[in-house]
Amino acid sequence: MRWLILTIISLILWGCWSIFIKLSLKYTSWQRATLISVASSFIIALIVNLIIKSKSSINTSALCYASIAGILGVLGTLAFNSALEIGKASLVTSVSALYPLVTLLLARILLNEKISSIQLIGIILAIIAIILMSSGRI
Numbered sequence: 322m323r324w325l326i327l328t329i330i331s332l333i334l335w336g337c338w339s340i341f342i343k344l345s346l347k348y349t350s351w352q353r354a355t356l357i358s359v360a361s362s363f364i365i366a367l368i369v370n371l372i373i374k375s376k377s378s379i380n381t382s383a384l385c386y387a388s389i390a391g392i393l394g395v396l397g398t399l400a401f402n403s404a405l406e407i408g409k410a411s412l413v414t415s416v417s418a419l420y421p422l423v424t425l426l427l428a429r430i431l432l433n434e435k436i437s438s439i440q441l442i443g444i445i446l447a448i449i450a451i452i453l454m455s456s457g458r459i
Contacts (some may be wrong), residue, residue, distance in 0.1 A: 336414075342402055343410040351402040358402075359395055415454055419447045 338358075345354045377383075397420075404413045422444055428434040436444075 339401075339405070339410060339414045343405050346402070346406050351399075351406040355395075355399050355402045359398065412454055416451055419451060422447050 342354055342358060345357070349357075401413065401417055404417070425436060425440060425444060429436050
């Protein structure tokens with residue numbers, strides 16, 4: 322149950338984050354907004370790591386995977402913020418919120434996780450949703 326509470330908190334915070342990024346784009350470029358956002362994120366992550374002592378160590382695999390995740394996350398944020406500068410926040414966030422499609426597919430390939438028939442239906446519906454939302458008819 323704790324995972325669900327944390328997930329709902331992240332949902333709320335990310336929903337607010339995208340609106341505040343869109344608001345910042347009235348006053349600066351998407352590049353500067355990303356820099357400020359990522360720098361702020363780093364400061365918070367640093368404070369959390371200083372307050373909450375981790376019992377785990379950092380090995381080569383952890384460093385490699387976490388670095389790749391950080392690079393991909395920042396590149397995704399750059400693309401997202403760039404899209405927000407020129408697109409409607411409601412559409413950009415809705416389409417980008419379908420990123421679990423990529424997670425499902427990569428989890429199948431890299432982690433050998435099974436995709437259930439319900440998840441497959443969800444993937445198909447999500448692809449249809451992307452087409453409908455980006456068509457401008459809604």
